[in-house]
Amino acid sequence: xxxxxxxxxxxxxxxxxxxxxxxxxxxxxxxxxxxxxxxxxxxxxxxxxxxxxxxxxxxxxxxxxxxxxxxxxxxxxxxxxxxxxxxxxxxxxxxxxxxxxxxxxxxxxxxxxxxxxxxxxxxxxxxxxxxxxxxxxxxxxxxxxxxxxxxxxxxxxxxxxxxxxxxxxxxxxxxxxxxxxxxxxxxxxxxxxxxxxxxxxxxxxxxxxxxxxxxxxxxxxxxxxxxxxxxxxxxxxxxxxxxxxxxxxxxxxxxxxxxxxxxxxxxxxxxxxxxxxxxxxxxxxxxxxxxxxxxxxxxxxxxxxxxxxxxxxxxxxxxxxxxxxxxxxxxxxxxxxxxxxxxxxxxxxxxxxxxxxxxxxxxxxxxxxxxxxxxxxxxxxxxxxxxxxxxxxxxxxxxxxxxxxxxxxxxxxxxxxxxxxxxxxxxxxxxxxxxxxxxxxxxxxxxxxxxxxxxxxxxxxxxxxxxxxxxxxxxxxxxxxxxxxxxxxxxxxxxxxxxxxxxxxxxxxxxxxxxxxxxxxxxxxxxxxxxxx
Amino acid sequence: xxxxxxxxxxxxxxxxxxxxxxxxxxxxxxxxxxxxxxxxxxxxxxxxxxxxxxxxxxxxxxxxxxxxxxxxxxxxxxxxxxxxxxxxxxxxx
Numbered sequence: 001x002x003x004x005x006x007x008x009x010x011x012x013x014x015x016x017x018x019x020x021x022x023x024x025x026x027x028x029x030x031x032x033x034x035x036x037x038x039x040x041x042x043x044x045x046x047x048x049x050x051x052x053x054x055x056x057x058x059x060x061x062x063x064x065x066x067x068x069x070x071x072x073x074x075x076x077x078x079x080x081x082x083x084x085x086x087x088x089x090x091x092x093x094x095x096x097x098x099x100x101x102x103x104x105x106x107x108x109x110x111x112x113x114x115x116x117x118x119x120x121x122x123x124x125x126x127x128x129x130x131x132x133x134x135x136x137x138x139x140x141x142x143x144x145x146x147x148x149x150x151x152x153x154x155x156x157x158x159x160x161x162x163x164x165x166x167x168x169x170x171x172x173x174x175x176x177x178x179x180x181x182x183x184x185x186x187x188x189x190x191x192x193x194x195x196x197x198x199x200x201x202x203x204x205x206x207x208x209x210x211x212x213x214x215x216x217x218x219x220x221x222x223x224x225x226x227x228x229x230x231x232x233x234x235x236x237x238x239x240x241x242x243x244x245x246x247x248x249x250x251x252x253x254x255x256x257x258x259x260x261x262x263x264x265x266x267x268x269x270x271x272x273x274x275x276x277x278x279x280x281x282x283x284x285x286x287x288x289x290x291x292x293x294x295x296x297x298x299x300x301x302x303x304x305x306x307x308x309x310x311x312x313x314x315x316x317x318x319x320x321x322x323x324x325x326x327x328x329x330x331x332x333x334x335x336x337x338x339x340x341x342x343x344x345x346x347x348x349x350x351x352x353x354x355x356x357x358x359x360x361x362x363x364x365x366x367x368x369x370x371x372x373x374x375x376x377x378x379x380x381x382x383x384x385x386x387x388x389x390x391x392x393x394x395x396x397x398x399x400x401x402x403x404x405x406x407x408x409x410x411x412x413x414x415x416x417x418x419x420x421x422x423x424x425x426x427x428x429x430x431x432x433x434x435x436x437x438x439x440x441x442x443x444x445x446x447x448x449x450x451x452x453x454x455x456x457x458x459x460x461x462x463x464x465x466x467x468x469x470x471x472x473x474x475x476x477x478x479x480x481x482x483x484x485x486x487x488x489x490x491x492x493x494x495x496x497x498x499x500x501x502x503x504x505x506x507x508x509x510x511x512x513x514x515x516x517x518x519x520x521x522x523x524x525x526x527x528x529x530x531x532x533x
Numbered sequence: 534x535x536x537x538x539x540x541x542x543x544x545x546x547x548x549x550x551x552x553x554x555x556x557x558x559x560x561x562x563x564x565x566x567x568x569x570x571x572x573x574x575x576x577x578x579x580x581x582x583x584x585x586x587x588x589x590x591x592x593x594x595x596x597x598x599x600x601x602x603x604x605x606x607x608x609x610x611x612x613x614x615x616x617x618x619x620x621x622x623x624x625x626x
Contacts, residue, residue, distance in 0.1 A: 005595050012594045157587050165591075206583060213579040220578045223561040223617070224571050238572035323569065325576040332580075 006166060013162035014367065016155045018388070021364045022395045023152045028360055029399055031134035031204075032353030033127070035338055035346060036488075040127025043488040044410045046470040047121045048090065050482050055113045057082060057266070057274050058259045063116030064093050065258065067109070068282070071095065075105070076248075078279045083113065084272070084294045090119055123421040124410055130403070135211065138425060143215070150216045153208045160201055163194060183373050186366040193359040200352035201359070207336035210329055241322050246286045253285040256312035264314070265291045265305050275302065285310055293320070299327065300334035361396045368392060390439040390447075397451040398435025400495070404458040405431035407492075411469045445510050452503035460496025463489040540599060548593035551606045556586035558610050562617040565624075 033040065042048060064080040072078070076097030083090060094108035110119045137145040177192060178184045194201070214221060214232060225231035236242075258277070265274055275294040281287045287309025293302040304318040321327045334340060338349045368389045375381055409427035413420050439447035466489060467473030477485040564571075564578035589606070596602035 008594050009591070012591075154583070154586065157583065158590050161587055161591060209583045210580065213582065217557060217560065217579050217582045219557045220560045220564060220582060221575050223621075224564060224575050235572055235575060238570070239576060323573045323576075325569070325573045325580060328580060329576060 006168075009162045009165045013159055013166055016159045016162070017360075017363050018367055020152045020155045021360055022391055023148070024156055025357060025360045025364070025395050026399060027134045027149060027152060028353060028357040029403070030130055032350060032357055033403065034131030034134055035341075035349045035353060037127035037131040039484045039488060040130060042484050043466075044124045044126045044407070045121035046466075046472045046485075048119060049112070050480065051083060051113075051484075057272060058262050060091055060113055060116075061258055061262060061277055064091050064111060064277075065255075065279075067111055067116055067118070068093055068095060071109070072105070072107070073283065075282065076280070078282055079276065080278075081276045082274060084275050091116075122410075122415045125421050125425055129421075129425060130406065135208070138429065146212050146215055150209060150212055153205055156201075156205045157209070160194075160198075160205060164198075167191060167194070183366070183369045186362055186369050190359060190362040190366055193355050193362060197352045197355040197359075201356055203332070203335055204353075204356065207332035210332050211336070239326055241318065243316075245280070246288070248281050249285040251285045252283055253287070253310050255279070255282055255287060256289070256308070256310055258289070260312060261289055261291060261305075261307050265293075268305070269293050269303070279309060281309070288315070295334065295340045297340055298331050298334035298338075300330040300337065300339075301326075361392075364388070364392050364396065389444050391436070393439040393444070393447045393451055394432070394436030397448065397455055397499075398432055398438075400499075401435055401451065401455050401458055402428045402432035404455070404462060404492075407462055408458065408465060411465050445506070449503055449506045449510065452499050452506060455499035456496050456503055458496075459492050459499060462492040462496075543599050544593050544602070547602060547606060548590040551603075551610070552586050552589035552593060555589050555606060555610045555613075556582045558614045558617065559585050562613040562620070565617055565620040 060082060061080060065078070068075070068078045068080070071093075072095035075095040077095070079094045079096075081092040083092075090110040090113055092108060092110055094106070096106045110121075111117065112119055135146070135149050136142065137148065140148070177188045209216065214235075218227075218232075221232060221235050225235045262274060266272075273294045273296075274291055276292045278290045278292075279287060280290070289307040289309045290304050291307070292304045295302045299320055301320055301322075303320045306315045306318065307313065308315055321330075338346065341349055368385060371385050372381070375385075406424055406428035409424040413423055413427075417423065435451060438451065442450065463474050467475075472482075472485055474486060474489040477483075477489070560578035560582040563581055564574040567574040567577055569577070593602055593606070596605070
């Protein structure tokens with residue numbers, strides 16, 4: 001190692017940041033989009049009616065339970081999620097373990113809030129799939145994905161810590177931005193972005209690791225509980241304070257009326273503060289009904305009331321906070337997910353996520369700019385530099401284009417096509433592959449400009465595509481005051497405009513450079529010509 | 534391999550594997566000394582583990598001498614490991 005603590009930290013920062021930088025960019029970008037997962041869900045299911053104005057909780061639940069009764073009368077458990085979340089359309093019902101073949105007997109449906117009829121939208125992964133990609137990736141097996149994302153998060157944590165050590169002069173440098181100075185400007189941009197949202201970066205990275213800590217740090221749990229799946233289940237049961245579950249009695253008894261139970265819960269928590277309802281062994285004499293509260297802050301776990309499913313008597317109230325370490329974990333996870341955030345805070349989350357994404361992008365570009373500037377003196381670029389330059393273009397601009405391709409596929413693939421939802425995702429990754437290949441055949445400067453123009457087109461034209469393929473175009477949603485759909489279209493237009501500005505600036509700068517080069521050449525030609533006279 | 538490359542390889546492996554071992558062992562030890570229920574104690578260990586891991590990685594790259602870095606890491610891991618085993622034995626099955 002070269003001498004000096006800060007030098008070695010700078011070395012570590014450079015390489016942890018670079019090595020998995022593109023994976024981290026993917027994670028940050030899809031995760032940031034995930035803060036608007038339900039809004040994207042709605043845009044990708046334009047058949048859905050706009051969310052109904054407040055339907056009574058009891059009415060919705062009764063309709064949901066009627067539907068479950070018809071659909072899965074012998075299920076082991078039913079679950080009903082109410083549309084308390086921002087932008088959620090309809091009631092979500094799901095059931096598990098009806099019949100003997102448990103695996104085939106699970107399912108879920110979305111119901112219309114007013115009629116209780118199942119909604120039949122186009123098959124799509126929606127915003128949920130995009131959100132899930134940031135920790136579950138795509139195509140890879142689940143456990144491998146979790147590990148890859150965990151390793152990337154650990155790299156990120158080290159990059160953040162070393163970045164803080166290297167940077168040191170936080171407050172002085174925060175107000176420094178040296179424009180149009182090549183490497184200096186990129187460094188300043190990287191620093192400003194990193195410092196601006198530093199608490200967010202630390203929180204999101206550390207809490208991201210905590211999500212799957214049981215997997216990454218399995219030996220710590222095993223040291224107390226022993227290895228194996230059963231010991232992990234025991235750990236989680238103890239942590240969550242789950243009581244030993246009663247066995248099914250297999251005697252048919254009708255379910256207790258739900259209205260009094262909801263009333264009891266709402267009397268405790270306030271009207272409309274019920275998030276979900278779960279029924280264990282519906283129709284059995286051992287049935288239990290659990291009602292959960294809507295979170296009002298970052299604490300992810302909320303209070304739950306458990307009732308006897310036959311008599312309707314209250315069995316227990318599980319408090320939101322059971323113990324300090326679990327509350328710390330639940331708060332970290334809740335802060336990471338931001339489900340509690342209202343519109344303003346949600347946009348702040350989105351902004352912070354975007355800043356993180358841009359921080360990674362500027363770091364990746366800085367690596368190449370630094371080496372390009374050195375090359376001015378020494379000559380030929382190395383294979384590594386050429387590779388990183390191309391990966392940067394194909395990821396920093398290419399991945400947003402791929403996400404737009406996902407949205408385009410949602411509108412363009414006909415409704416009846418087999419495997420429609422899967423093809424939306426395929427479209428995204430085919431587009432990304434294309435964007436990664438394109439810079440191989442083009443000069444670096446040109447490739448940046450061309451992909452920026454392409455991004456301008458695919459984002460800018462998306463609202464037009466929406467207007468051509470659905471009746472929920474921008475003017476209509478603005479007129480209806482449907483801010484979820486209007487917000488999506490407007491955001492896409494803003495992205496298009498931002499990419500357009502970038503493309504325009506880059507091409508102007510490239511032109512300047514060519515002119516300057518030509519002037520120098522003609523100047524040199526004149527000079528050479530002089531002595532000949 | 535040049536001296537620089539050897540040094541980098543040693544530090545990288547110390548950081549990744551040594552760091553993981555120290556983090557896991559220290560967190561286990563930490564979960565054994567907590568007076569809370571065992572589930573809460575294990576949870577606390579998990580919460581702390583990544584901070585220990587990250588700190589060890591920084592030390593692996595920041596340390597002046599490679600031999601001192603290895604000695605420190607091995608001694609700490611062995612020490613906390615031994616303490617954890619003793620605690621486990623003292624507490625019984």
